[in-house]
Amino acid sequence: MLEWINQLPILLLILVRLTAFFIAAPVFSMKGVPTHFKIGLGFFASLLVLTTVEQAPVELDLFYIFLIIKELFIGVSLGFIAGLILYTVQVAGAFIDFQMGFAIANVVDPQTQAQVPIIGNFKYMLSILFLLSVDGHHLLLDGVMNSYRVLPLASMLPAVDSSGIAKFIAVTFAGMFAAAFQIALPIAGSLFLVDIALGILARSVPQVNVFVVGLPLKIFIGFVTLLITLPTFFYLVQKIIKDMYITMGQLIRLLGG
Incomplete structure (x- = not known):
């Protein structure tokens, strides 16, 4: 019994890391997931960590x-970096x-309560x-x-190279935008070709109202x-x-030095 009481400070530290991760990580941080479920999942996961990972004793x-x-x-930090990578699809959208x-027609994301693009939210x-x-x-x-x-x-955390952390963040952001560009390239490229065709049509046949024809045509081509491209997505x-x-x-x- 005394041994379990001595392990309570360690259990609390484990619970803090896990619950903080569940607050920021994708899927677990969604508004549809009940708060008591997150706390309960964090508690039982903390018991698993306590029984499987050896940790030095901690004093209060x-x-x-x-x-x-x-x-x-x-x-x-772990939850944020995981969510940042997954938000790539919203940037592509x-x-x-x-x-x-559809740039002016946004919807409310139930997870963040922020305005997000329609296609981006659909892809997310x-x-x-x-x-x-x-x-x-x-x-x-498994990662946490x-x-x-x-x-x-x-x-405490060891002395971490600040330049290494800054480079890591910059590379992560660059990779996120590169992946978003790869996801959006087939559709955005097709719509760019439609813009070129409409421009040629407007120059060759001035009687055609390109603004009336162009918007529904681009929406139709975009959805098709x-x-x-769903398999590629x-x-x-x-x-x-x-x-x-x-x-x-x-x-x-990086945080472990």
Whole structure:
């Protein structure tokens, strides 16, 4: 009994990292997931970590407060970097909406309560469903579980190279926009060709009202191309999920020095 009481500070630190991760990570942070479910999942996952990962004993003193802040930072950072990679599809949807003429017609994302593009939100929902279908949420849990082996609970973070962190963030953002461009390129490229054809039509046949014909034509071509390129989209989403897991591991190694 006394041994379990001595492990309560460690259990609390584990719970802080996991619950912070669930607050920021995709799928787990969605508004549709009940709060008591997140807390319960974090508690049972903390018990698993406590019984499988050996950690040094922790004392309840002033230093313990800094350990809690460190665990909160680690959990939020891992969840944020995972969500950032998955938000690539929303950025790609913004590119597509701009070409289709849907840039001014946004919808409210139930997860973030922010205005998001229509096609971007549609692609994001598809990517979430694909993530769940291939057990990508298990990869997220595996990533945060592995962080306990690299980032122990009883010590603060080592001296981290700030230039390395800045380079990592810059490379992550660049990779996100590159992947978004790859997802949006087939549809945006097709709509760009439609713009060129409409421009040629306006010059050759001035009597045709291009503004009346162009908008429904671009919407029709956009939806047809969106349907045709769905297999390619899911292939790219699979690559994004793999990159998300790899990026989480890179961040853990950077924070671990």
